[in-house]
Amino acid sequence: MGLAARRRGGGRAMTGERPAGDLRFTASDTWAQVPPEFAYRDVAAVDVAADDDVYLLTRDRNGVLVLDSAGGFRAAWGDGIFTTPHGLTLAPDGTVYCVDCGDHSIRRFTPDGELIQTIGTPGSATDTGYRPGPGAVVHANETVRRAAGPFNGCTNLAIAPTGELYVSDGYGNCRVHRFTADGELIGSWGAVGFGPGEFRLPHGICATADGRILVGDRENDRIQVFDLDGTYMTEWTDVQRPTDLAVDRDGLIYVAELWRPRGNASFTRGTTSVDLPGRVTVFDPRGTVVARWGASTVMRDGLGNFVAPHGIAVDSHGSVYVGEVTGSFGIKPGRVPDSMAGHLLQKFTRTT
Template sequence: MSTGSITFEVVPNWEKCPAGDEFSHEDVAGVACDSRDRVFLHTRKGERVMVYDSDGNFLYKWGDGVFNRAHGITIHDDLVYCTDDQDSVVRVFDLEGNFQWMLGEPRKVSDTGYGSIKGRKPQIHHNEYVERSADGFNCCCNVCIAQNKDMFVADGYGNARIHHFSPKGELLNSWGEVGTGPGEFHVPHGIALDRQENVIVCDRENDRLQFFDRSGKFIAIWDDVLRPTDVVVDDEGLIYVSELWRPMEAGQGSFTHGFADRDLPGRVTVFAPQGNIVARWGADSNARSAPGNFIAPHALALDSQGSLYVAEVSVSFGSGFNRIAREACIDHQIQKFRRVDR
């Protein structure tokens, strides 16, 4: 599957989740692979980390009672970095779930005017009420790690900034303002480093990727994307992007509150380092819950074999807007795609 020069096939029914409430979940907000190709799922309802082998067999879990709301997960040098967007922190664990340290303080947020902090319920756009950018976290989304272990955090739901930390957790730099121009963001959501260690930011509600050097200097914009949620880069320099569904709102006729005047379904796109598309699939309005298609793609991971894992927040997004039967959403949370063109 895919239209382009590289091809993937879906691995049906990959996740073999054990029965019982202590294992159940309704979304996979984040996914990451360790050095042994074990797959770590950061799940919602319940809020925990579930660990599987590459064939989807359950191994162990951890984190029950730790997270307020699961979001991103990144593994670097066998340390696991988990973002909690409701607590506004990045917690760091070893592979067995033993807590190491934390960036930020739970529920201590920067003053950006974000609506949920003021008691107002945010709309689907999430940072509709963000009035200004600020240093410090406010509902941070994802983190990526440089080779020297510097950390870059996309602080997007309640802020519009990228924060750059040293390996010791010292804030080195922040950049970004609210808006639509270069270096401005509307939900900076996913983040990764390319092969040159330039910073790629999924500027989600602006429908674009923005590229910066490590100091925050603007480099480029790629705009052939739809609500990009996550980005990963492989050893060839290929750039993989998950793109979130923008649903049609009856009678709306505009992009207000994250809706569109036509259905724009979720998909995955793979770009060459130069920006040309080498694979794209999904974007099926009629069969979005079928294997290989997407309801609400939210996070990505690659293993050492080139297989791609796509995590979805299908229950929150699909059934939450009464667009898709809840049963279909529960069965559509994590998919593995095997690369077959090699």
């Protein structure tokens, strides 16, 4: 299937010829050749190595799968280590950071799965007042009463050009934590709320080559932009529930955006009277929308459409990988039928 994403925002991805200058992709959801014994129900995160091998952080088996760029199976490791695997980031040296929001820790592995470092204390959450449970109006994150140190439901990790680590934290907190490359805490920023530098579920994070930290403030429906010291610079609001962010070779920022079902609420936009399906949006470095696809209520599991986009990555050729948490977000709560269980990973091969 061919996709051409409009370079001027608003429209969803479409088939057929588009004007010159468009970003064009060919979509596939049968690209990954995963043996049956490594089947999974969610792809929580995805990243791409320097050689374009693709690393998937999966749930059910709760482990890491490694594929080559053609989708061929290379390796599997990590089963039984994680509680709720959530984020995965590859370092320039090839090591793999896995963020576990269920046990409030980050683990660093060699490319073949040997554990070499743990940041945080597995199973120990800092005290923010967070009390997940039924009755939330928008999200359980609304029970967070105060900011705290690392970690309470940490979500994702970015590596800056300096080598320092930045962690979004997360489900039970409202902070970004900055660490040395060796994992020593330098400082933190963030508070509960919707003002500049405040968060309601900082969920995705990336670092740009020019030294900016972009944070997907999921339940505030925005991306906040900071310098490396945590000073607020600006925000981009033409997004819905940003879950993950990735930067390509040209400095374009790709954002995975989660479905907001009709009747659900946002901290900043109130209750939606229409269904707002998942989608991918591409921004230029200034925050202008240059492409968008998905966002269709018809055939959510069709090529180029999404149930629950949660992880996103771009390879050296500009091809885009989107992982979805269809099992936990779509099927388990009854939002989509069991027949959509296989709609978990799409590759959008860049053709222009």
